[in-house]
Amino acid sequence: MKKLFIILSIAALLYACSGGGDNQNTSGSDSQTGDLFKEGKPDAEDEAKGIGKFTDVEISPTLDVKMAETGKGIYDLKCNACHKLTKEKLVGPGWSGVTTRRKVEWILNFTTNPDEMLNKDPAAQALLEECLVRMPNQGLSDDDARHVYEFMRQNDGVK
Amino acid sequence: MKKKMIYVSMLALSVSALLYSCKPKGPSQAVTGDAAAKTYVAPGKYDAFYDFVSGGFSGQMAVYGLPSGRLLRVIPVFSVDPEKGYGYSDETKPMLNTSHGFVPWGDLHHIALSQTDGLHDGRWVFGNENNTPRIGRVDLKTFRTAEIIEIPNSGGNHSSPFITENSEYVVAGTRFSIPMDNTNGDVPINTYKKNFRGTVSFISVAPEDGRMKIAFQILLPGVNFDLARAGKGKSHGWFFFSCYNSERANTLLEVNASQRDKDFVMAVNWKKAEEYLKAGKGEKRSVAYAHNVYNESTHSATSTIEKEVTVLDPKDCPDMVYFMPCPKSPHGCDTDPTGEYIVGSGKLAAMIPVFSFTKIQAAITAKNFDGEYEGIPVLKYDAVLHGEVKKPGLGPLHTEFDADGNAYTSFFVSSEVVKWRLSDLQVVDRVPTYYSIGHLSVPGGPTKKPWGKYMIAYNKITKDRYLPTGPELAQSAQLYDISGEKMKLILDFPTIGEPHYAEAIPAELLTKNSTKFYRIEENKHPYVSMGEKEAKVERKGNEVHVNMTCIRSHFVPDNIEGVKMGDVVYFHVTNLEQDWDIPHGFAVKGANNAELLIMPGETQTLVWKPDRTGVFPFYCTDFCSALHQEMQGYIRVSVAGSSVPITFSTGTNQPKETE
Numbered sequence: 001m002k003k004l005f006i007i008l009s010i011a012a013l014l015y016a017c018s019g020g021g022d023n024q025n026t027s028g029s030d031s032q033t034g035d036l037f038k039e040g041k042p043d044a045e046d047e048a049k050g051i052g053k054f055t056d057v058e059i060s061p062t063l064d065v066k067m068a069e070t071g072k073g074i075y076d077l078k079c080n081a082c083h084k085l086t087k088e089k090l091v092g093p094g095w096s097g098v099t100t101r102r103k104v105e106w107i108l109n110f111t112t113n114p115d116e117m118l119n120k121d122p123a124a125q126a127l128l129e130e131c132l133v134r135m136p137n138q139g140l141s142d143d144d145a146r147h148v149y150e151f152m153r154q155n156d157g158v159k
Numbered sequence: 160m161k162k163k164m165i166y167v168s169m170l171a172l173s174v175s176a177l178l179y180s181c182k183p184k185g186p187s188q189a190v191t192g193d194a195a196a197k198t199y200v201a202p203g204k205y206d207a208f209y210d211f212v213s214g215g216f217s218g219q220m221a222v223y224g225l226p227s228g229r230l231l232r233v234i235p236v237f238s239v240d241p242e243k244g245y246g247y248s249d250e251t252k253p254m255l256n257t258s259h260g261f262v263p264w265g266d267l268h269h270i271a272l273s274q275t276d277g278l279h280d281g282r283w284v285f286g287n288e289n290n291t292p293r294i295g296r297v298d299l300k301t302f303r304t305a306e307i308i309e310i311p312n313s314g315g316n317h318s319s320p321f322i323t324e325n326s327e328y329v330v331a332g333t334r335f336s337i338p339m340d341n342t343n344g345d346v347p348i349n350t351y352k353k354n355f356r357g358t359v360s361f362i363s364v365a366p367e368d369g370r371m372k373i374a375f376q377i378l379l380p381g382v383n384f385d386l387a388r389a390g391k392g393k394s395h396g397w398f399f400f401s402c403y404n405s406e407r408a409n410t411l412l413e414v415n416a417s418q419r420d421k422d423f424v425m426a427v428n429w430k431k432a433e434e435y436l437k438a439g440k441g442e443k444r445s446v447a448y449a450h451n452v453y454n455e456s457t458h459s460a461t462s463t464i465e466k467e468v469t470v471l472d473p474k475d476c477p478d479m480v481y482f483m484p485c486p487k488s489p490h491g492c493d494t495d496p497t498g499e500y501i502v503g504s505g506k507l508a509a510m511i512p513v514f515s516f517t518k519i520q521a522a523i524t525a526k527n528f529d530g531e532y533e534g535i536p537v538l539k540y541d542a543v544l545h546g547e548v549k550k551p552g553l554g555p556l557h558t559e560f561d562a563d564g565n566a567y568t569s570f571f572v573s574s575e576v577v578k579w580r581l582s583d584l585q586v587v588d589r590v591p592t593y594y595s596i597g598h599l600s601v602p603g604g605p606t607k608k609p610w611g612k613y614m615i616a617y618n619k620i621t622k623d624r625y626l627p628t629g630p631e632l633a634q635s636a637q638l639y640d641i642s643g644e645k646m647k648l649i650l651d652f653p654t655i656g657e658p659h660y661a662e663a664i665p666a667e668l669l670t671k672n673s674t675k676f677y678r679i680e681e682n683k684h685p686y687v688s689m690g691e692k693e694a695k696v697e698r699k700g701n702e703v704h705v706n707m708t709c710i711r712s713h714f715v716p717d718n719i720e721g722v723k724m725g726d727v728v729y730f731h732v733t734n735l736e737q738d739w740d741i742p743h744g745f746a747v748k749g750a751n752n753a754e755l756l757i758m759p760g761e762t763q764t765l766v767w768k769p770d771r772t773g774v775f776p777f778y779c780t781d782f783c784s785a786l787h788q789e790m791q792g793y794i795r796v797s798v799a800g801s802s803v804p805i806t807f808s809t810g811t812n813q814p815k816e817t818e
Binding site: 077078081082090132137138139 | 676678679680689690691692708710711712713715735736737738739741784785786810
């Protein structure tokens with residue numbers, strides 16, 4: 001027993017020496033510790049841009065119909081399982097009005113970088129608290145996300 | 160930090176001193192004090208090596224991490240695996256098709272990792288099937304069986320799937336000689352010597368995609384082919400096969416195949432065989448064998464029965480095959496990293512003969528023969544011998560190598576591993592194994608540059624090593640540190656089935672290529688649902704095809720009606736997820752089948768034949784989200800001839816509710 005204790009304590013010491021660093025991300029996991037959650041507002045208009053590569057995106061005031069069409073194809077394949085085009089919540093929130101609620105950067109960051117957003121972004125975490133299913137990473141490319149955003153704008157009445 | 164390290168090493172020292180001072184009790188005496196530190200891989204940290212271990216009579220291949228010995232995955236190859244739906248889903252059933260029809264079980268003995276320039280390239284791992292002769296190829300991007308080819312004119316594929324240094328070929332030598340497939344096999348067994356023949360097959364591996372093809376077979380006397388190794392470096396172009404039963408006995412082989420003092424190691428010049436093949440020396444023979452290929456874009460396997468094989472007869476092809484006498488029923492037949500030495504291991508011998516490739520070539524040139532065996536020249540033993548390792552132990556089986564000119568041979572009878580030097584054939588160290596070791600492996604041992612560091616013993620008997628579990632006990636592997644002069648036992652770990660041969664490869668050669676999910680846009684399955692809008696139920700005669708989607712955490716459709724008794728229901732389930740480690744499962748009550756386990760972006764099909772009327776639940780079997788328990792549906796089965804129409808829905812009742 002004594003031996004075991006000493007071996008264990010060495011193991012613990014070794015572990016302590018190995019330091020932090022490259023800890024693997026637990027992406028896709030449903031389990032998150034509670035204290036990670038910060039106050040966020042799921043519905044209110046939000047100026048936050050989220051976390052990801054999109055920091056400053058220029059959007060034309062008029063709709064690019066072709067982009068929106070491509071975006072609808074992606075929506076049908078990868079998004080509509082959980083998001084309706086109305087305000088009604090299915091698994092995730094309905095998309096109606098989303099482009100006025102959120103900054104374009106936030107939407108592009110959330111759709112391309114959902115795991116980090118769900119781990120760190122207050123608004124994304126508030127949505128998770130409400131929906132209880134982590135938005136899956138659906139493997140959208142930057143272009144895919146931009147096209148889907150154009151479709152969201154069309155859905156919100158942009159001409 | 161430095162202080163801390165000193166403290167740790169002091170503590171470690173004192174602990175090992177403590178351990179040494181304790182009186183050894185039982186088999187644990189062989190473990191050294193720092194074994195825990197050498198094998199401990201902290202939670203969340205990765206192992207340094209993947210170890211691909213044959214599952215023996217489980218028919219599968221197991222993947223362990225080294226040095227921790229943690230089981231990472233069981234890859235189904237030759238046996239059905241209900242957990243993964245392998246051999247149960249419509250897409251994977253053709254993988255287990257053979258010329259005998261669907262065979263749900265196999266016996267996987269040996270592993271061969273693909274090589275380029277004599278080094279591991281991390282592309283594929285091959286496994287042989289010993290019972291219904293086959294070779295399987297596993298893709299190391301997906302850790303899934305990508306291809307299985309059956310071997311005709313073979314009675315049991317033991318001498319397989321050893322590989323050449325550029326993966327030009329994997330081989331398949333028959334363990335049991337038999338009457339050839341294109342002859343009338345209905346002969347008295349006691350006509351063995353007249354009617355039974357052996358073959359070795361060379362199966363080419365396409366460099367671009369790994370696709371296998373039986374390039375040629377060599378027709379041979381009716382001996383038993385046991386193990387094999389390709390030459391490498393200077394001996395590239397040659398292949399060496401051990402064989403026993405040169406007595407050609409067909410009964411009580413235990414006695415009757417142990418009569419002759421020497422059997423053979425067979426040397427095949429396969430470059431020469433290629434020339435004969437090109438020159439049209441091969442004879443096309445009509446046979447039947449299955450060739451099964453899994454297509455990652457349709458997510459489906461196809462099985463084709465091939466009808467022909469080209470056979471080379473050494474009678475028409477001089478200088479292609481030679482026999483070398485090897486004492487006492489040779490088993491292992493291993494080439495060292497330089498390709499100069501071929502180590503034969505007579506399993507009933509108390510010495511190890513080491514042959515020299517240079518001497519073999521000289522003996523062939525000088526026609527230094529000791530007569531013929533069934534028309535094939537036999538080289539003089541003394542002329543091809545580099546030397547013998549004297550009195551190394553009892554019952555040598557297999558030999559692996561490190562990069563420093565040392566060989567490690569397993570001894571079944573005396574339960575030990577013996578380390579010896581190739582240069583002067585002197586024994587330098589020995590360690591016991593617990594118990595009755597069969598194969599052993601050193602990471603990279605069969606390559607030109609062994610990675611070394613560890614040697615793993617694969618044992619046949621575990622007896623008192625683990626908690627007893629009734630009459631059937633775990634088989635096991637034992638990990639030894641070979642970085643120093645002395646071999647040190649540092650870990651026991653149990654294995655699935657029976658571990659025969661194994662190969663380990665540095666993790667970084669595989670991790671960077673690992674597939675995380677299948678791209679849904681590239682899914683070409685004929686029944687894929689590209690999004691929930693395409694989910695539907697269609698009747699085609701008495702077949703009902705359900706094109707279903709799943710995503711965290713619902714199915715579309717999840718209410719299905721209109722199925723009638725006598726119908727066959729096909730659930731074609733597409734997983735719409737595009738994220739790593741999010742499979743969904745699918746199971747329906749009463750299915751005489753297994754579950755489906757559908758990877759992200761994949762489509763898999765479960766066939767269900769309802770045996771009674773009623774309403775039957777189906778659900779997701781793989782915990783997928785907080786609402787996993789809600790991931791369910793119902794299918795209604797009505798009487799034959801019922802007028803209930805096909806309807807399907809999710810979220811809104813279809814048909815509408817009635818009183």
